[in-house]
Amino acid sequence: MNRLAPLLPDLAPWRSSRDFRLLWVQGLVTVFASFMALVALPLQIKELTGSPFAVGVMGAVELVPLVVFGLYGGALADAVDRRKVIVATEAGLGLLALVLLVNALLPSPLLWPLYGVAAGVSALAGLQRPALDSLLARIVPHEQQTAAAALNSLRWQLGSIAGPALAGLVVAYAGHAAAYGVTLGGYVLSVLLCRGLSPAPPAHDADKPSLRGIAEGARYAWSRPVLLGTYAVDLAAMFFAFPNTIFPFLADDLDAEWSLGLMYAAGSVGSLVLGLTSGWTSRVRRHGLLVVAGATGWGLAIAAAGWFTNVWAVLLCLAVAGAGDMLSGLGRSTIWNQTIPEELRGRLAGIEVLSYSVGPQLGQLRAGGVAGWTGTRAAIWSGGVACVASVGLLCLALPKLLAYDATTDADALRRKAQQDARREARPDAGPDGGRETRPEAGPDAGRETRPDAGPDAGQETGPDAGRETRHPSA
Template identity: 55%
Template sequence: MADRLKRLLSGLVPDLGPLRDSRDYRLLMASGVITMFGTFITVVAVPYQMKELTGSYVAVGLVSLAEFVPMVVCGLWGGAIADALDRRMVILLSELGLMVTSGLLMVNSLLPHPQTWVLYVVGALAMGIACLQRPSLEALIPQVVRHDQLGAAAVLASLRWNLGAIVAPALGGLLVTAFGTAVAYGVDTVSFVLSLALLWRIRAVPPAEDAAPASLSSLVEGVRYAAGRSDLIGTYLVDIAAMLFAMSTALFPFLADQLGAPQALGLLYSAGAVGSLVASLTGGWTARVHRQGLGVIIAAGLWGAAMALAAVIPNVWAIFFCLALAGAADMISGIFRSTMWNQTIPNELRGRLAGIELLSYASGPMLGNARAGLMAQLGGARFSLGAGGVLCVAAVAGLAAALPKFRRYDSRTDEHALAEKARRAAQLPA
């Protein structure tokens, strides 16, 4: 009995193989942990400073709006760059640019009269640089991690993100309230300096000799490739549908008031991250799943169902549990989607497809919160939360029926997964 329990627990614990076997992956992960803390601190500091300077809800909300266009444009262009240039160099230069933007925010904060326009302009610039960098980071993973360890790498990446999402905002709140925004921006700047020291040690990753130069035609080529594979389209559409219909964090302040527990607002916001962290810590089993498409469908359906259930429960802690369950399901969906992308997309297209992926998972929450606000205006917060969850389940079921290749995806038999596995095997030293 003890041996069986031990085997069960070992199957849940994340596989550390990618960290153990790949020096470059260790450097990437260490760099990511450091910069994630700094970035989340700045994410807290910018709206806080805008509130302090203006006292305007609209001014704070416009910070996110200013970042939307750079996200779209630079996300796609960053994908084309990732396939045309040395991905390590793109990451390094972007990291340097992000360090400069954090420094500019720090300098502005130290002025006798900090300027609000700097927060908008530098915030948009930082978002653009980050979106230029992200496709190269995503595309680099399959080049530094063994093909059979890509699932484990996805779990480790999610674990890193969730730890940062829970701890770093709390640290950022402490820094800005106790020491001011200049200190917070200074910490972020230092984090980029440390990260650059680690990233510099990663080996160069030059593009293929016949790599397509970054251009509009290369972007179109990437879109055509994605459109020609219904399994990839499924990963994008299911995630967008899940976020569009069931993402409802904009409702949490109203929900907390209706529960008669405004002090529980932070609890509602943290619930999803707590569930995601638990899913990451116990997500070792996901690396042994081969039907990732079906896994995405089930996880996205559970996300919607948990949100719908939260809408009809009167107890704060029960709602917290539902939101945590939703967060766990969303994280599992993300792990499966990331594994499918890294298992099947050819290296010469990986950057451009990473740009498309960025738009799919970044635009959904923005659209979802807009949908939540509009529906709440019509029928209230609980109506919006519950109806959104039900619509999510229905949309995911409809997409599953409409995309059988996505639903039936199996990494053991899929032609793209097998071709990529064979290509990687051929590159190994004899």
Template identity: 50%
Template sequence: MPDSPDQPLRTLARRLRLDLAPLRESRDFRLLIGSGLVTTIGTVITMVAVPFQMKQLTESYVAVGLVSLAEFVPMVICGLWGGAIADALDRRRIVVVSELGLCLTSVLLLVNALLPAPRVWVLYVVGALAAGLSSVRSPSEQALINRVLPLDRMTAAFAIQGLVRNTAMIAGPAAGGLVVTTLGPAGSYGIDVATFLVSLALLVRVGAVPRSQDATPASLRSMAEGVRYALRRPDLMGTYLVDIAAMAFASSNALFPFLAEDLHAPKAIGLLYAAGGVGSVVASLTSGWTNHVHRHGLAVIVSATLWGVAVAVAALMPNVWLVFLFLAVAGGADMVSGLFRGTIWNQTIPDEYRGRLAGIELLSYSTGPMLGDARAGLTAQFGGTRFSLGVGGLLCVGAVGLMATALPRFRRYDARTDEHALAERSRRAAEPAAS
């Protein structure tokens, strides 16, 4: 029987469709994703409320800006330490205890907001504490997901995570703005506390995951061992360096208020901030094709290059909708890069190192945007908003090309033949027999 005329379109649609197999096959993955969604929504609402309250209390740009600075050092220290304890202790327990600690930080913010005269220092101290706890939680959560799913589901799992996170990041600020202007900071923190309680109810139902038999006690030495392991792996270093270079040069969120004014559309600033998230959501929903890609290193290089090109083209666009379009393309390319970076991490890193390397990963994708905003502001000071945006995109393309040339093993990485990927598949295949 001959194929129907629309058969090629159906085939294409199947290849693009988001792979939901991880959700169907793993109850624990569903619980972790549900917890992550609820937590992210509540956290984003608080992210909107804290600077809003700081402005109410101080009317100072500097005071508002220092909130992010207060969070930076705890994020770095606790990210590395969180990776070390993720390889030494019960990862599920770390996630639950960290989530409980984050819930208590929101309780502190709520109590402070209900005082007749809320204290400014509480916002800084609690913000730093929350950043540290979140950085402790993240490596264990990623290492836990690696254990509750087969290795060949990692790309699909990252796509689902990205869809959930970016959907929350698009809807969350709008919801947070509405809540804080309607109910005030105390109402926002109260909702965040409620979301943490729901999240904890989901997390305690996640099944216990056995610790690795080669678990290394957490220490400065074990952290250094994790760094040395990463340095010995050019394919891993490629994932970190390409992402940091791409973000440090082309991430330019700090320019958006000025870009909206340049486009004579000051009210479109929210649209510019949302563009990357919209592109990421579209990329996640159409990510089925990524399961058929095996040259993950090359895919990261191409995606990061496309990110830079899209940012550079956005700088040339004459109206806000075309700028939005190319920023959305950039966000989609960044999402695809993240999928393949995550696949390399989860398919090749031995379980005894997974937590420590997750801590390094957290730093690699967190510091890049911070450096990017600093670079964007400095460049704009000399050449203006459009110049800064466009030059950043072009510098990103050049830096990624340099990394691709300097790291041939990363460029040639193939999941079908890579020694580390093969070793991990063999180890996972042997686990049932060994248990």
């Protein structure tokens, strides 16, 4: 057991921060609640229309609100109490779940409310996620950011594996209304948990949300090569090597139609394994290397998945890809939370929403287009190779990403000094002067998750539907 201890998840954030524990439990609740709607909603559209196109329109309906409100939500998170944003958006998501429930109980359910709710969920998720993501840097000590990211990701992986299976059973045996009822109940519980969070007011000189404020955040990101590198590497990895949309065709090519569900789940399984053995990542200081190594591993594994003809080898490659994606995500999340100033954290989280959501969407478009031209397997392996090549070029163009060291980077040291100063000013307070965060009585061996999140959740925060390790928006 002692030999395994260095590999087990680092529970330091769970023990040191009451707010982190609340957010972790809240996130777990919303992951399961969200998956109920995430599974039931497209199935209900399918039953009402019988049209694959009508189901596919959901993606277009969700993308624009997520991008627009994600950017605005970033500016909002820097201007108002982040706890209030989280509580208000969770309540809004609960009201949308109530709309779905009422519509499902009608003798003849209507189609247009389903699209309206999908757009509304995406908008609220865009508003919420920057507040959730930026809150992590405030409630968790500087040196525990990687551990917190690993625990949040672990939460998401547990939910993404068990959530769809449970949701499928509820929809199949109890119907859409029951699934929406569970979603509603989950958000009611989530609101109660979020109300227990410490206040998270903005800086005293915070400006009101504005385009100028959003532009200021974008200029800051552009001026920091390390941050720019994290965004660029993730976008490149997802654009070139996100083949989920053509998995049905890959299953056909391999003469293994039965494997389609396993293909979608394999990445989450790989991420879960890495999460359960993530203790070593808390001792890493070169987080840029994690970003690059994870993205490179993702690309190589996707290339191998397109090359192999044995279905079990393909599934193994997809699991390895999921582990690589999570490793890169841990590095990105840690760099963001260790270096971005508190007064800009929300706006930069809004930019993260943009990079986080657009990459997989464009990647699915690329994969489908190339598959129609070259064939399914060629589209997959060529995308993996292009991913590795693009990550290499980005390392040459942005060498500071590889050189990043949390113990020497000027931005990281400045952010740590800010946290330490606030802690010294209020020795009984949490990492950034919030509510006291001494460990409470009870077992310490909880499980934690990554912010990234999701919507997640939200989900991780989720909200971020997308690949996952990406969080659901519902």
